[in-house]
Amino acid sequence: MSSPNLTPHLTNRTSSQRGSIPVAHGGEDYISQGLDQFDPPRMTIESLPDDVLLDIFYSYQRGPYGYLPYRWRILVRVCRRWRYIVFAFPHRLDLRLECNAKTNVRRTLDVWPSLPIIVRDIGTRKWPMSFCDNIVAALEHHDRMCEIELYHLPCPLLERLSEVMQVPCSALTQLKLDFGDKSVPAPALPDTFLGGSAPLLQRLTLSGIPFPTLPKFLQSCHDLVEIQLARIPNTGYISPKSIASALSALTKLEALDIGFVSSASRADRHPFPSTRVVLPSLTKLDFHGASEYFEDLVARIDTPSISSVKTEFFNQLVFDNPQFLQFVGRTKALGSFKRANLILEKSVAKILLHDDHLDSLRNPKAYLHIHILCDAFDWKVSGLAQICEQFFSNVEECSMRWTQKGMGLLQVEAEMDHTQWLELFHPLTSVQSLAISFGLDWLIALALRELWVDQAMEVLPALRTLSVSQVDLFGTFITARRLSNHPVTLIRK
Numbered sequence: 001m002s003s004p005n006l007t008p009h010l011t012n013r014t015s016s017q018r019g020s021i022p023v024a025h026g027g028e029d030y031i032s033q034g035l036d037q038f039d040p041p042r043m044t045i046e047s048l049p050d051d052v053l054l055d056i057f058y059s060y061q062r063g064p065y066g067y068l069p070y071r072w073r074i075l076v077r078v079c080r081r082w083r084y085i086v087f088a089f090p091h092r093l094d095l096r097l098e099c100n101a102k103t104n105v106r107r108t109l110d111v112w113p114s115l116p117i118i119v120r121d122i123g124t125r126k127w128p129m130s131f132c133d134n135i136v137a138a139l140e141h142h143d144r145m146c147e148i149e150l151y152h153l154p155c156p157l158l159e160r161l162s163e164v165m166q167v168p169c170s171a172l173t174q175l176k177l178d179f180g181d182k183s184v185p186a187p188a189l190p191d192t193f194l195g196g197s198a199p200l201l202q203r204l205t206l207s208g209i210p211f212p213t214l215p216k217f218l219q220s221c222h223d224l225v226e227i228q229l230a231r232i233p234n235t236g237y238i239s240p241k242s243i244a245s246a247l248s249a250l251t252k253l254e255a256l257d258i259g260f261v262s263s264a265s266r267a268d269r270h271p272f273p274s275t276r277v278v279l280p281s282l283t284k285l286d287f288h289g290a291s292e293y294f295e296d297l298v299a300r301i302d303t304p305s306i307s308s309v310k311t312e313f314f315n316q317l318v319f320d321n322p323q324f325l326q327f328v329g330r331t332k333a334l335g336s337f338k339r340a341n342l343i344l345e346k347s348v349a350k351i352l353l354h355d356d357h358l359d360s361l362r363n364p365k366a367y368l369h370i371h372i373l374c375d376a377f378d379w380k381v382s383g384l385a386q387i388c389e390q391f392f393s394n395v396e397e398c399s400m401r402w403t404q405k406g407m408g409l410l411q412v413e414a415e416m417d418h419t420q421w422l423e424l425f426h427p428l429t430s431v432q433s434l435a436i437s438f439g440l441d442w443l444i445a446l447a448l449r450e451l452w453v454d455q456a457m458e459v460l461p462a463l464r465t466l467s468v469s470q471v472d473l474f475g476t477f478i479t480a481r482r483l484s485n486h487p488v489t490l491i492r493k
Helices: 005-012 027-038 050-062 069-075 080-088 105-111 129-139 153-162 214-218 242-246 291-298 323-330 376-389 409-416 419-425 440-448 453-458 472-482
Strands: 098-099 117-121 144-155 174-179 201-205 226-232 255-260 284-289 308-316 338-346 346-355 367-373 397-402 434-437 464-469 488-493
Touching: 050 069, 050 080, 069 080, 098 105, 098 129, 098 308, 105 129, 117 129, 129 144, 129 153, 129 397, 153 174, 226 472, 284 291, 291 308, 291 323, 323 376, 338 376, 346 376, 367 376, 376 419, 397 440, 419 440, 434 440, 440 472, 453 472, 464 472, 472 488
Parallel strands: 098 117, 117 144, 144 174, 174 201, 201 226, 226 255, 255 284, 284 308, 308 367, 338 397, 397 434, 434 464, 464 488
Antiparallel strands: 338 346, 346 367
16 A cells, blocks of 8 residues: 655645744655655555465454454455465465355365365254265265364264264364254264274364264274363263273363263262372363262363362262362462352352452362252251362352342241251361352351350351341351450451
8 A cells, every 4th residue: 555645735834834843945846756755566465475475365364353254255255366376375274164054065066176164053943854865974074184173063964973973073273062852862983983982073062962972982083182071971971980091182172071861870989099180281071961970070080280170060968078188289380279159049059269369260270169959048058068069178268149039038037947057167277358249148147146256256267357238137146256355357248
């Protein structure tokens, strides 16, 4: 793009318009001639060399939000030269053909060069037969398949995929399959799926799909960095021992997510091995299922680099997690959190342990989240008390929040004994600052106001500040702490 010609603007302005600096007769011509010497030559897009255009195409292909596989199709339609440059450097521009259920695959592949193929579709409630045919037609080109991402798969299509995908896909780096038909059980993937191996696979997601021979399959996927096994049905159960053994070969694995659909995922207790599998690159671990299964799994692995753990446990009467506690203790990033949030929601109780400020939890650097899936309010409080007993030894700052809509305070009061709140506070021996949300403060105040002076010191012994919305409700507790020579400062939120 050429620079604008500034000469007319200078020659048409009077001395008064230019300010207090006078310009001698003929000065305008002198200035004009001087500026012309610095005016860069005019350049058009056609005059750019091929390597510069290639860099521009690369930036355009990447876009502000990452790789966009369809953009190169726009470039090749501009002119013959651009088309030549794009197809001359397919690896530099990472050219791929993206197909979905509506793509006429055979016609599309005849038009374009032989490029890697992405098969991606979010799916619909109803998959017309033509859509299924298009997907299957694309997957038949197994030697060019680099990414497969299909959601809400119906049972007939998943069965056809299992048949057509029994040969190796040597270029496959990402596989995501989601079963969406809730009316029938999902068919299991056979042991010949993908020929039994995927050496270049980096990301694997299976949702609602049983794969009994998965441990054997994983042992061939040495480049895996992310595994997500969601909604594992009972027919797809894999023991913690088998999972841990399969993970031993995945030294590049960074994220692991395992989730079961029912409490049938409880593992049988077996003697734990004397040596554990080391996952040196794992930084994120998510789990959804029975706490016994998670206990067995973490007893078999060491994760020196892990910084984020999130668990969702099915409800049970007793939560005994010594292996989980030892697993946390073996990891530097997880063993000394000083801040915590206790959250009571409609169907879940949450414990969020972290070192970030309580008001900025959207992207914590490191965290330990433990969720208990439960409906009854008193069971939520009981579960929180048991988990806090094991993981709250270092917590100094804590907040409690109730977001359970549709359930009144009187209903909660009628369902549970006040002493359960005291059981919850019993393990909070290191908490110095406690914040309680509106509504929940009324329920907790009912329990605290019944304490005598000597009893008030036994509950939250290190407490220094208490933040609540209704300060008048805590007068008895504050007085009892003052009389015991351990005063607490009351703050209105």
